[in-house]
Amino acid sequence: MPRSKIAGIGMYVPENVVTNNDLLKYMDTSDEWIQERTGIKARRYADRTGETTTTMGIKAATIAIERAGITPQDIDFIIFATLSPDYYFPGCGVLVQRALKIKEIGALDVRNQCSGFVYAISVGDQFIKSGMYKNILVIGSEKHSFGLDFTTRGRNISVIFGDGAGAVVLQPTEKENQGILSTHLHSDGESAEMLAMYNPGTHANHWLPQKLADFNEVEAGDMFMSHAMIDNAQNFPFMDGPAVFKKAIVKFPEVVTEALAANNYKASDINMLIPHQANLRISQFVQQKLGLRDDQVYNNIQRYGNTTAASIPLALCEAWQEGKIQEGDLVCLAAFGSGYTWASALLKW
Numbered sequence: 001m002p003r004s005k006i007a008g009i010g011m012y013v014p015e016n017v018v019t020n021n022d023l024l025k026y027m028d029t030s031d032e033w034i035q036e037r038t039g040i041k042a043r044r045y046a047d048r049t050g051e052t053t054t055t056m057g058i059k060a061a062t063i064a065i066e067r068a069g070i071t072p073q074d075i076d077f078i079i080f081a082t083l084s085p086d087y088y089f090p091g092c093g094v095l096v097q098r099a100l101k102i103k104e105i106g107a108l109d110v111r112n113q114c115s116g117f118v119y120a121i122s123v124g125d126q127f128i129k130s131g132m133y134k135n136i137l138v139i140g141s142e143k144h145s146f147g148l149d150f151t152t153r154g155r156n157i158s159v160i161f162g163d164g165a166g167a168v169v170l171q172p173t174e175k176e177n178q179g180i181l182s183t184h185l186h187s188d189g190e191s192a193e194m195l196a197m198y199n200p201g202t203h204a205n206h207w208l209p210q211k212l213a214d215f216n217e218v219e220a221g222d223m224f225m226s227h228a229m230i231d232n233a234q235n236f237p238f239m240d241g242p243a244v245f246k247k248a249i250v251k252f253p254e255v256v257t258e259a260l261a262a263n264n265y266k267a268s269d270i271n272m273l274i275p276h277q278a279n280l281r282i283s284q285f286v287q288q289k290l291g292l293r294d295d296q297v298y299n300n301i302q303r304y305g306n307t308t309a310a311s312i313p314l315a316l317c318e319a320w321q322e323g324k325i326q327e328g329d330l331v332c333l334a335a336f337g338s339g340y341t342w343a344s345a346l347l348k349w
């Protein structure tokens, strides 16, 4: 059975750099608070009308396709991971198919937030291993800046997130020392509402704990989206930061250890760990827990903030471009996020 390898990788970040001090125009925060709690110094925001989640994904994908030495016509499946799609439906995958003038292949959107890219890679890996497809385009992209609360009310979330995109092309490889060794996917929906965007949606407060339902008032007769939801700022993400932090620092090391154990490796064998860029404090905790040196972990959240489904391909691409990942290196991708869902992939570059 062939393994899947990353045959090409690309990234795109918008030009507009937004520093922590730039955010002071909108909310009561400080560079010191943001850096101390999250490690973030700046993030990028997409052009409000000129760029979308899909257009950024296409820019990253075009580079990945070129680096894989193929053309868009060779792609036989598209997987697009995002929580900030251009449309509520249809997904971004079909918009990529249309824009790149790819033939009428399958296009799948993955909605697994911060672990979306690792889930997407895992799905692609199964199609390659089964022999069904030979050139799978996997994209992670987010335009968060369009859906954040830029008032002091939303500051605990808004300062964290940024825009960007990353993409890879997966192809089969027969080489012994190359490709995705295994992927590991998990979920625990018990705390689904702790990191979520409730509206627009069909939930009618069905799942919300009383404390959150009191805030997220829903009137009988309300539709998918109501004027009241907008007036009451209920159309923004909600996050219980401390609850997410506590779970993340347990599940991140656990899922890395699981991937290593499945392939008879130890943490010291890792050449590069690419953690989802949730928060620098979380990455540092994971690094310490696994006993990894600084050169075994790549972080770029300082420059881009948390870009959710884009964060792993962005970090992987930068690490590779900087020569920090070489052929044959053992690379681990690991993610944790909303759902909660968490996942890892262990691969030989």
Ligand code: ACO
Residues within 6 Å of the ligand: 028, 029, 030, 033, 034, 037, 038, 114, 155, 156, 157, 159, 160, 195, 240, 241, 242, 243, 244, 245, 248, 277, 278, 279, 281, 282, 306, 308, 336, 337, 338
């Ligand atoms: N600027 C200034 N003050 C702020 C800001 C801000 N941007 N945001 C919150 N505060 C204030 C709060 O109002 C609160 O003030 P109070 O004590 O007077 O009430 C105080 O800071 C502490 O608030 P907490 O929410 O308890 O802040 P905490 O110390 O937990 O830090 C953070 C918040 C950074 C989000 C932290 O909880 C965390 O790292 N959580 C992990 C979640 C995470 O990283 N999520 C990323 C996305 S999810 C993912 O990718 C997995």
